[in-house]
Amino acid sequence: MTINAKKPLPSWNDGPVRETIVRFVENAVGKERSDYIHPNDRIAVFDNDGTLWSEKPIYFQLAFAIEQVQQQAGDHPEWGDDPVLAAAIHGDFDKILEGGVRAILHLALANVRGETTEEFEDAVREWIGRARHPDTDRLYTEMVFQPMLELLAYLQSNDFRTFIISGGGLEFMRVWAEEVYGIPPEQVLGSSFKAKYELRSDGPVLVRLAEVDHFDDGEGKPVGIHKFIGRRPVFAFGNSDGDLPMMQWTAAGDGPRFVGFVHHTDAEREWAYDRDSIVGRFDKGLDEARARGWTLVDMKVDWKVVYPLE
């Protein structure tokens, strides 16, 4: 028990996946080893939806955006003519999901109504503190993956800087990422809107604009990594085709690299899906991971528990 308490990644079953991760980290910090990585270069990037927390039946941020649309719909009769907004008002998730991550952006853009960045953060904070998942009745922040929390902490304790690189909204995640993941706001990258500075009589504010600034999915992920981090990660974790360019970009660097995907194989404890899922489709990424020998986490096999409260 004393020994186990000090063993890293206690919620990961022994096996090749856990072994690959631990060996990579031990080599990275062992100065005498050929796969040593200087602390400056210990950049680890993680997708969020489906990698650090669940994403079924709909991306969690989509639940927030739908609620916001429903709350504002009374002031916007014209929204009934917009297929995506109408679907949100009627809670027709399938219809929205057909539009993928871009449909979330569309909903989020509709919700921009001249609020300041602080007002938006307050709305997220209020929602994330009380909204519950329709299937599990848990808070969304209780549906993060315990093994991944341990992995983040393990990397952080070995002087890796851990970043989130998500298709989801940067301002949405930053509100709770530090408390939940130990990842500070400046290490959270996601899709974002433009903002403008206004000097009001009671002080300066930033007002959110209904204009996409950066779309952080697919090819937008390596572009975002270059823009925000400015150097290539040595460690990357994702779960879907939207992460594939980030994986290719990470893998193409010199020296030791770790590239891993969470494969959702556990219909009992979480969800099982890959090639045919609209949310978190994992098809080309699965083929490329197998062809290139990247690490595939078989959730059912590799994880002792899924959520922290189990």
Place this chain on the structure above:
Amino acid sequence: MTINAKKPLPSWNDGPVRETIVRFVENAVGKERSDYIHPNDRIAVFDNDGTLWSEKPIYFQLAFAIEQVQQQAGDHPEWGDDPVLAAAIHGDFDKILEGGVRAILHLALANVRGETTEEFEDAVREWIGRARHPDTDRLYTEMVFQPMLELLAYLQSNDFRTFIISGGGLEFMRVWAEEVYGIPPEQVLGSSFKAKYELRSDGPVLVRLAEVDHFDDGEGKPVGIHKFIGRRPVFAFGNSDGDLPMMQWTAAGDGPRFVGFVHHTDAEREWAYDRDSIVGRFDKGLDEARARGWTLVDMKVDWKVVYPLE
């Protein structure tokens, strides 16, 4: 001598400015003090040109951009018809300076010719390693301010995360900021161009595009701070009107704040300029700093040395 070696900020003369900085930092880290700042919130932001290194007779990055234009001019006879590019070809600095920071962007955009981000970084690295200042014949990286290097190190050793927030190019500064300032690429923010991901036969690359992504001067600074850092700094240093919105944004937060400007008052060791200078104009900022009691560094009075080699 032993005591002095441990005294922070040895190149700063004793006086109210040095005292204000040291008191702010000592309060920030003293858990029992009312002005204590949690390490998570110890975000310090610095302008670069004129704040961390000199900027006369022209912004140093402008010297790089002009050289690039001159090298490529033979392939672009049409550049002779562009007033700014023609001025660059003829080395007419005054003409370019009339356009301010935007003229640098114009030159930098002209230099974008389908190169990858790595090719651009190589070009910057080559130039910064050999180019010398026209007046001092020093490498540009030898014209950083020794007192500010000490201030960065002092803040870093007290668990502040130090960021550069510059109107200059993010990809230009990142090449040398870590070695010179101890500031890693992910903590360097500046003006940037868009880029696109390409999967080539020999691997993925990011190709620079001749399109401005973020213009990080004036009101772009607080917008950029929100986008990249995601929380408000507690400590800000600048030197010109282009930094004023960043200072207002920093000052408007709750709790203890430090806001300081470098005032270029030393015509002998560096340059003396403020309200009437095109480069680094300091006019509205000077008035507002005085009105609000922000810290004004009088370079001639407050700094024992200016450059590291003195």
